[in-house]
Amino acid sequence: MKRHTCCFTFVFAFLCLTVIKVSASADPVPYFTYSLDKSSVSAGDFIKVQLIANQTADTAAGFRMAIDYDAAVFSFVRTETSAQIKSGTMYTNSTGNPIRSVYVCNVDHPTAPELSGNILSFVFQVKNNAPAGKANIGAHINDVCNYNAMRLDVSVNQTLTAVVNPPKEEPSDEASLASLQPYQGELIPPFSPDVYKYKLYVDSHVDSIEFSAAARDGGTVRINRKSLYKVGTTTPIIATVTSADKKVKTEYVITVFRGEKPVPVSNEEPDRLESETLPKGKASSQNQKTRKKENSVKTRQTKQAGKYAAAVPAEAGQEDQQAIQAAVQQPSYTNHSDRNIYVIGNQIPTFFIGMLTTVLCLMVGILLTFYLRIAPRK
Structure with a gap:
């Protein structure tokens, strides 16, 4: 039995080695x-x-x-x-x-x-x-x-x-704006990619301004500032466009005109009523004060308009002048209604008192005349 087992083991090992060798050579x-x-x-x-x-x-x-x-x-x-x-x-x-x-x-x-x-x-x-x-x-x-x-x-x-892969597209060398729009006001002249200088008028309370801007052909836009200088001055704002290939730059300049603060002016009608109800001397003094105030206001408005106009270049056209007038906004108050005279405290006018006094004096004189004629002489 043991002899058969050894033979079987030998044959099995031989077959395994043969299979491995054939597999390796294959x-x-x-x-x-x-x-x-x-x-x-x-x-x-x-x-x-x-x-x-x-x-x-x-x-x-x-x-x-x-x-x-x-x-x-x-x-x-x-x-x-x-x-x-x-x-x-x-x-x-x-x-x-x-x-x-x-x-x-x-x-x-x-x-x-x-x-x-x-x-x-x-x-x-x-x-x-x-x-x-x-x-x-x-x-x-x-x-x-x-x-x-x-x-x-x-x-x-x-x-x-x-x-x-498909050929790579060369980056563009175009450096121009596709759009430029301020969030406040309107550009003068209207935006065009080929126009590089603009004017913009804003009120005095506007202390900063932003723009919506986009570049053409993959370029980039950088705006140098937002804040404005003090009232009554101009602020240059520059939008720089860089091409997609980073080789070309173009600048767009927007000159922002910031208006003066408006001058407060009170209604003149109450002054007229008050002057008409005051005595003559006081009314004259009040009228002089009112005239001085009106002259001061007109003088300040004239200086304001002149200063604002001086900031505008000499080539400014009719649109610029209209914009200046709109920014200055000179107030004007007129009232052509009829005048009313009021009597305060049920007082009688002076001329009526004089008439009564004259009549009274005449009557007293007449009575004295008749009395002296009738009285017996001693």
Whole structure:
């Protein structure tokens, strides 16, 4: 029984080793493989075709290779070798398509040097006018032999594919505004991309102003300030436009005119009523004060309008003058209603008292005259 068990074990082990050996020989480790360092490229990019060597029992001592490529997409630049490829052992002919290379190891050593990893790269550049889509590079190896000059059963043929992206659009060199709108007031003249100087009038209570602005063709806009100078002065605001390629700049200048504070003026009608109810001397004094106040107001308004007009350039047109008048807003009060005279405290007018006194004096004189005639003389 034990004898049969030992025989069975021996046969089973032999069969396992045979299966493992057959499986290993069915899927041998490849000597060489090719790969691309990137799968997607754009115009002007570099791409490498890399030759990868794998460690095997019988090291390759020599081989031939060929690289064919799409000449409408790629242009050959150079080859790059690792330190394992000694100087003088690799020869490349790049004058045609395909590119051909031959490797023969240094025979001064007793054995061929081991090759592993990325031992050789073919560098290509994508042309500027390369069409978008897929582009192929073919890699081939044959005539592989070992150090004893025995040909190895190795042949590699691979097609590598890279995706070429559409050409990149060049950034624009346009530096101009597409729109410019203040949040308060209106630009003079109305906005146009080709007009670079504007005027803007605001009331005295406006101490800052903002703009809605947009640039053309991907450019950027920067406005230098928001705050305004004191009332009655002008503030230059500059909108700087930079092109998308950062090479061109354009400035738009908005001169903001900030109005003077309005002068408060009281209604003159109560002054008239008060002057008419006062005695003559007081009324005259009050009228003089009123006239002085009116003259002072007119003088201040005239100075204000003159100062505001002086801030406007000489070439200002009718629209500017209208804007100045609207900003100054000179108040005007007129009242052409009939006058009313009021008697305060039921007082009798002076001329009526004089008439009564005169009549009374006349009557007393008449009575005295008659009395003196009638009285007897002694």
